[in-house]
Amino acid sequence: MNSADPVIRFKEVSKTFRRPDGRGDFVAVDKLSFEIVKGEIVAVLGKTGCGKSTMFNIVAGLIEPSAGDVRVVGHDPFREFDFFRGKIGIVFQNDRLMPWRSALDNVRLGLQILNSDPKLANETAHRWLARLGLSGRENEYPHALSGGMRQRVSIARAFAVDPEILLCDEPFSSLDEMTARDLRAEFVRLVRQSNKTAVFITHQINEAMEIGDRVLVFHHPARIAYEARLNAGTSENDRRKIHADIMRVLSIEQAPADASA
C-alpha cells in the first residue's frame, strides 16, 4: 500500500438485508463512496437507523457488503480476516466488558488474543488503565465500576493493541454530559498523540464537530448527504454555518448527495 493511499476506501458499497418477515429486502447502505486518509478523524452523523452502524460493521469486517468494494489499508476487511488482527480497535456504544474479567483482564483481552508476551501485555494494560485514570481499579470487576469507568476500560482495551484504525460507535452516548465531555477530550488527545485514523459515529452534531476533522452526514439508506471539513482554524462563524447546514440536512428526508460545505 502506497503512503498516499487512503486508509479506508468505500467504492459504491451497498448492503442489503432480508426483512425479518421475509417480505423483500431492506437497503441499509446504498452505493456509498468515501475515502479516509491516515491520521484523519472522521465523524459520521445521521439519524437512528440510517445505516451508520452497518457501514461501521462493514469497515470492521464484521459483515460483508452486498456490492461494491471496501479497502482498509489496501485489504478486504471481511475476506482477509487474519490480516486485520490487531489493526482495528473498536470502541462500542456500550462498554461490552466481559463481566467475568477484571478491568485489567478486560484490557488484556486483545493482547492475549494476539498472543502478546504475558508480561508485556500486563504492563501495557496497566499503562493504559493508568493513562485513563483507573490506577488502583485494575482488579475491580465491571459491575463494581461506574458507567464512565467502564467506558474508559473499553477505550483502554481498544488502544492497548495499538491499532492503526479506531472505530467508535457512539461510545459516549450513554454517559452523562460531564463524563462524556471529559472522555471525548481524552479520546481526541490519545488519537492525535498516536496519529491514528479514526471513524467516530455519533448522532450529536456538537460531538461530531468537536471531534472530527471531517463530518459526514448520512441519509437513509446510508449515503453521504453532506460533508464538511473542520480544523483549528475554522472560524466561529463557519462553525455556526456548518452546524446550521447539518441541522437543515438532517431535518429533510431526502437530501441531494455530494452537497458539501
Added chain:
Amino acid sequence: MNSRTMRVLQAAAGMIVLAAGWEILSFVFPHYLFPPVPEIITRTIEVLITGALLVDVLLTAGRIFGGLFGAFILGSILALVIGQSKTAENFIAPVLTFFQGIPALSWVVFAIIWFHGIEFRVLFIMVMTTLPAFTFQILDAFRSMSKDLFEMTMSFRPSRWTLFRFLIVPTIVPGILTAWKVNLGNAARVVVVAELVGATGGVGYQLLRQQQLFDMAGAMAWTLQLVLFVLVVQQTINAIETWALRYRAVSERAM
C-alpha cells in the same frame, strides 16, 4: 443473627421435626417397619466406617460420576454442534427429545438385553438418561451468549480455539454448573434402579439385599448414604459456583 445462620437453623429444625415424627412412628409401629432413629444413625455410621461396606458406596459414587461425566462430554459436543448448525439441530434435537421420553427403567431393560458387562450397562443407562438434559442445558447456555460480547471478541480476530477459551467457555460455565446440579439428583435415582436390577455391588444392590432381609434400618442406612453423597456433591458444586461466578454482583446473585 445473620440470614445464613437463620437459614441453617430453619433447615435443621425441619429435619429435627422429620426425625421426631419418625421416632414417634417407631413407638407406634413394629421396629421392622419403623426402626428407631438412633438405630438408623448407628447403621449409617457403620456403613461409613466399615471398609467392605464403604466400597459399595464408593462404587455407586464412581458410577454416578462416570455416567454424568460421559453424558457431560457427549452433551457438550452435541450442544456445540447443534449450536453451530441448524441442519445438525434438525437431525439431533428430535432424537434427544425422543430419548427424553423413554423412562429410566426402559433403558435398564434395554441395557440388560443388549450388554453383558455390569459396569458398561450402568454407564450406558446413566449416559442415556442424563444426556438429553445435559445437551439442552448446555445448548441453552451457549445460545444465551451475548451477541455484543461475541462481536467485540470477533473484532480482535481470534482463532476458533481462542474464541472458545475466552468467550464460549466462560459464557456456558453457569449453565454447565446448573446442568450438573440438576442431573446429579436424577443420576442418583437412576443409578439405584440400574444397580437394583443388574449389579452385584453398590448402594442399589445393597438396598435389594435389605429388602430381601426385610431390614428397614439397613434400607434407611443405605438410602442415607446416597442422600449424603448427593448433599456433599451439591455443596461442592455450590462452592465451585460461588468461586467461578464471583464476578457477579452480590445483589445479582441474591436475586
